[in-house]
Every structure is written in structure tokens, then in C-alpha cells.
Amino acid sequence: MKLYETLAAEIEGLVAQGVLRPGEKLPSVRAQQERRGVSPSTVFQAYYQLEAKGVIQSRPRSGYFVAARRAPPEPEVSRPDAASTAVDVSSLVFQVLDASRAPGMVPFGSAFPSPLLFPLEKLARSVSNSMRLIDPWSTVADLPPGNAELRRQIALRYQLDGAPVAADDIIITNGALEALNLCLQAVARPGDTVLVESPSFYAALQSLERLELKAVEVATHPREGMDLGALAQALDQHKPKACWLMTSFQNPLGSLMPPEKKQALVTLLAQHGVPLIEDDVYGELYFGAHRPALAKRYDSEGIVMHCSSFSKCLAPGFRVGWAAPGRYARAVERLKLTTSLAAAMPSQLALADYLGQGGYERHLRQLRVVLERQRDRMLDAIATHFPAGTRVTRPQGGYFLWVELPAGSDALALHARALAEGISIAPGPMFSAKRDYAHCIRLNYGHLWDATHESALSTLGHLAHS
């Protein structure tokens, strides 16, 4: 047994005995190092292992704490089969989404956080302001690339994120989904292959399906994102036309690719001349101290097509997203013009006004705190109610947990039984071109946690046992 394993086993014992109580702060790394005489990396390795097993939790800027309840361990890295496949997931996805939209349903299967978390009154004021002062000609002039002031505000944020983009190279779209679709069309044609994570976001799979593209699912680590070794192999084997990744807080895993890995990713893709479609819609919802780096930050060749939106963090119904497609900017702009002409002007003007007022950062800070708290409560509830053998992710941002139920579980059956109890969930096969992940589910913790949610999760755990 290695030194860090011994240390980890000791601490796990103390937790099991109740010497260290749920929620209690662990001794600091420095204290372990000084009193035990071990190296900082030994302590970090031990704590990392304990965190992966759900014994302890890190809290940004505060240190490590005993998990409020002992959460199940994290899933392993995915091992999808390496063949390329035509995608056929849409009808399942539509079935699930339709079923989940019934009013009163507990929204664990939802794709959105609660709208109650958004500054709707301020947005309403921004909408009114901007319409009162409107220049009539802007109603016909804000064709692609979109409203100039909004693009300026977005360009300012890219600069702060260390990935400067000219305002003219930002194309405003109807939400990130349209941006991603246009980027895909700019680089791939029917029959081409595109690399995606495994599991991967079902809307990405649906886009591939609609555009008659083939998907290759690449092994993905639940904490650190796509496996670059597996990616390198897939690049050689499949000669893909693009790679579509969520580099920060991937949906459904919540994985966050570390900065050096993002850099290596961009270098690898540049070597192969393969563009990266970087789907970054959850990037602002981080629980750590800093905004995660964008892969685009490491892009010297213009091959990263960065896409994001305000739909997940500010104004879902406004349908304002954008693409910063690097060297493909003009191609994407033209596709936008022939696909849907322009994004809605009231939404664009209102968001430009809102961003200009300066309250966005404050809103985001509050939102992140709420989401992190809800993540912990859902993790606790899973630890309490779900069967032994369950594994669950520890996302450091976003609002999804990925739950691996014990081997042999049937997520589609669970979905059907949960619906009958008024609970929506997103079953694993939605997240795979080949309908893998039959024993997995994605749960949304972006809704205000209350007794209904606690009891729904208990019901879900009960159903998962049987």
C-alpha cells in the first residue's frame, strides 16, 4: 500500500467511526504535512482519492470537508467502442422530452435550471429601455453578424477571458444550438465523421443525425473530459471533419478539462487540421475561484469555433447565443443569413442594455453559490436513498449529475416508472449514438431544492433498488 493510500484509509476509518463528522473540516494540507511529515503531493493524492470515493468534498477557497453524507464513488472513464455510427437517437430523445414537459413534473430530467434563478425583472426593464430608445432602422439593419453593441459587450468578455476575439468575428445566433449547427455545417458535409464525447449531449447527436453525419464517440473521463490518447487514435483512424466538445462542465458528465489538457487538445487538433467546435454554454457556471480557461485561448490557428449563449446563465427564453468561429467566421455568417437571416432584435437589444448596466457578474456569483449548494444537497440525497453500487459525478460547475446505477439496472424502465410517479429523469441511452449507458441517468440539480425534491429523490432511489 502506498503512503497516500495509507493516509486515505486512515481518514476513511475516522469518518466511518464518526471521529470525523459529516460536514467537518479536514486538517489542512499544511497541517498534515507538518505533523505527519509527508509531502504535500501525498496529502493531495490521498484527498483526491477520498473525494473520488465521495468521502470528502473540496470547497473552493475553504479546503476539504467530510462529505455531508458519504456520497457514492465517481464513475470510471467511459470506454465506448471505437467504430463510427450513423446516429439514431432523435425519436428516443423526443419521447423523453415530450413526456417530461407535463406540468407539475419534478424536473430532474430538465435541460434548464429553474427560471426563478434569473433576474427577470431587470431583464424586463432592459427590454423596455431598449425598445423605448430604438432606432427604427435597427429593425432592418441588425442583420448578421448582429447588433454591434451586443457583439462589443461579448468581445469585452472574451478579452477578460484571455481569448481576444474581434467584435466583427462574433456572429449572433438564435441560441447556442443554432451557433453549433452553423459551425458544424461550415466544416462538415453529409456522410462526414465528427468526434464527440461519450456520453455526449443529445442535442449534439440530434444535430449530427439531422445533417446525416457520422459520430465517433471518444472515451471521456468524468472529471477531466475527453481522453486525449483515445482522441489521437480516433483522429488517425476516422479522419473526422470536426470535433464537437464541451470543454467545461460537459453535459451530462460535468467534466472540466484542465487548462493544460485544453492546450494539448488544441495543439493535437491543429496538427491534424481538424476544427474544434467548443460548446461552452456552461462555462460561466463554475464553483471554483476562476472562470475555466477556454480552449479558444490556446488557438493560434483560428481552428477553434467557440460557441456559447445566455440561455443557461441569464435569459433562457431570449434565444441569444453566438459563435466566435475563428477562420470560419465569414462562412458561418453567410450560413446564418441563409438559415434564419438574423436573431430577434428585442432580445439582442435588451441583453446589450443589461450587460452595459454591469449587474451580470453579481447575478452570476449568486447563481453559482445556489447551484453549488443544490449540487451538495442532491449528492447527499443520492448517498442516502440510492442502492449500493451506485456511482455519481462531482461536477465543479453546471447543474447536472451523472449517475451510474448498479450493473444490470435499466434506466429506460426507471424513466418510465419515475414518470408514473411524476418525476422526470434523463435516461443514459439519450446520450449515446449507439444508445449505450443503459444503466445511467442524468439528474438536474438546477431547481430550488425543497421537500418535494427530497421526497422525489427518495422515490427514485426506491425505484432504483427494485
Added chain:
Amino acid sequence: MKLYETLAAEIEGLVAQGVLRPGEKLPSVRAQQERRGVSPSTVFQAYYQLEAKGVIQSRPRSGYFVAARRAPPEPEVSRPDAASTAVDVSSLVFQVLDASRAPGMVPFGSAFPSPLLFPLEKLARSVSNSMRLIDPWSTVADLPPGNAELRRQIALRYQLDGAPVAADDIIITNGALEALNLCLQAVARPGDTVLVESPSFYAALQSLERLELKAVEVATHPREGMDLGALAQALDQHKPKACWLMTSFQNPLGSLMPPEKKQALVTLLAQHGVPLIEDDVYGELYFGAHRPALAKRYDSEGIVMHCSSFSKCLAPGFRVGWAAPGRYARAVERLKLTTSLAAAMPSQLALADYLGQGGYERHLRQLRVVLERQRDRMLDAIATHFPAGTRVTRPQGGYFLWVELPAGSDALALHARALAEGISIAPGPMFSAKRDYAHCIRLNYGHLWDATHESALSTLGHLAHS
């Protein structure tokens, strides 16, 4: 010489001699009939011929008048070659659109009417109203098919137009362009053939190009729309997957298919099992007594995919359009979901509010009167300034004139020279997959006519002479 030709020649002579003065009312059909002893149909035929030559003009509910100035004759029916072609028009279209967007340009090449013709203040109030009363959940719940109240309002209008459509079968989109694109994707795949008018709207050609579809351009009458004989031949010869038509006030011809012809069109297409994508964005901008019939009105099989929007007649920048795709409604709804999820909620709510207030009809009535007056002023100016041998359409709605310059004219060269003078026009080759119509231009009369416009048209006529 037939009787009606004699009558027409007589009247033309009276106009030439100044006996009948510009703007003067002609004797009524009844008066001609009673005093000359000819049949009403003879009088109508004579008047129709004189109108086609631009000698007289009909005014709805008022009768026939001597043209204010004698307008050039109408163009003949188009005679496109019957082969199918891959479409390659986009780069020309983008060049022209980019060049025309420079500020201060006289907007004869514009695709939109003047934004000053729209009720922007009322719309701003509707935006504010609807945002104040917003249900937070609507920001995530108004997924396709779209806001329920807006769909209800649109369904009410279909009922008034004699083409009842269930609100659930209406899908709200980001403008009509997205609706048309989704309908096209629902019925055609790359390599398929689609029939269009000739000349045809360049955005339709761009959509075909982007989706890798082939176009067959079908002969089209400048007053009555697509030639059904030519259509029947093309259906047999090319086995198209769809037919994309503007049945009322076609862009660029302004042609209006008479109701019985629309009915025959739908019957013919139903026999061949070919869906009709009915692009009806100008249908509300009629100068006659009644809203022109929709082809959808004659659709008992659910093969007519009717598409329209508020962009041309109420709120251009709001980007709210819709499709009523008949039997393809669910397919289009799903495509919408995977293409751009949903239309912007502030725009949808504001238009639902505006329509609910009941001022839409009054706005439309005013708009129609203004557009008709501007049509006459532009026709007069063309008669005054353009070279002999010019032909021009007499649209009964919309805001475009289609001008055939004398044989040998070069519309692209004219476009370049006009731009240098600060005048945008839309050259004919934009409106053909094969870049035909080298001697034609489309002019927009949807902008408030003033001395600048008069002088720009005189400059244009001068350039056209040389």
C-alpha cells in the same frame, strides 16, 4: 382586328391626344356597354390590354383611370430552360447585399419596406406589457411549437382566411426564412430536385444551394404566377420532391395567382404527391378589396406547407414567422427543436399582446394605401426616366417592381454604376439559379417617396440609357 382591340386602340389614341388626361377616370364598363353596345367582356378585355400596356390603371373599388404617366408595358411570361441545375447564386447575392448595406444608400435594392411604416411605439408598449406580466416558466416552456397565445391568434387569422388550421399545427420560427428552410428539410434530401418560379426569390435559391438541392425554374407569368402547363411538364420530367412558390405578390415579379389557378395548382400537386411550400410573406400587402386566397385553402390532403411571418408587414426585427405544414407538422416541429430550439420569447409574447389588442388590421390598411401610392409614383418615374423598350410589372400588392430593360442591357454593370451614385438596386441574375435575367432589375418602392428617390430614379434611368 378584334372588337376589343379596336376599342383599346381608340382609347389609347384619346390618351395620346390628351383628350383623356393623366389621372382621369375612364367611362365605366356599364357606360361603354350601354352607349357602344358591346359586351362587358369586350370592354374588360380592352381595359385589361390597356392596363398591361400601362395606358390605364385599375384602382380597387373605384374603376379605371388613365395612368398618371404612361407606364411602360408589362414583361412577357418567363421562358426559363427546362433543365435542373445545381444552384450557385450565393456569392453574387452576398456581394450585392453587402454593397447595398452602406449607410445613406437609396434603398431600391432593399428586401424590406421602410421601418418607418411600422407601429414601433405600439410594439414597444406590447414588449413592455408582456415582459412585466411574464410567467417565469414561460421562458423555458415555450419550446416548439411556440407560445400558445400567439399560435391561437395566428390560427384565428387562418380561420378568417378560409383555411382553418389547428393552433397545435402551427410552429413558430425565427422568421419565415427558417420556416421555409425547415419545411424544405422535412421533404427533401441532398441531391433532390425542387421546382421554383422563374425569376425566383434569391433566398429560396440560397436555401436550395445550402441544402445541396437542385432547382428547376418554371415559366412564370408576371401577373398570374407560375404557368401550370409548364409546371405539369416539369413534374413529369423531374419528379421533384417539393414545389416552393410565392402564390401572392411573388418576389420579384409581384405576380398574384388567381384563386381558381391556386386551386388547380393544389389539385395538380396532390395528383403527383408533391408537397407545396407556400411562401406567403407578402399576402397581407394586397391593394385589392380582399386578402388573396391561400393555396392552403384548397388543400384537402395536407400537402400545403404554408409559411409566413410578421417581418414584412409589422415587425421586421422581431424575427417571428411560422409554418402551418399540414401533414408534415410534427416533422417540422422536430426539425425546429434540433435546429434552434425555439423562437425568442420576448418577440413571441409581444406579438401575441399586439395582436390581442386589435390594431393590426388598421395598421395593415394604412400600410397598403401607402404602398400602393408609392407603387404609382415609382411607375410614373420609370415611365418618365427609363429608356424606350423598358417593360415593368403592375403588382397588385407587395413592394417590388420588376423592370426589364431594353435587350442588351447589363443589370450587373448598372448595379455597379448605381452603387457608385449611392443607389442600390437588385440585379436580375440574383433571381435565377443559372444567373439569367441579365437585363432585369428589381426595385423596392416600400420606402417613403421623396425628392431624393425621384432624383435617384432619374439618375438610374440616365444610367440605363447608356
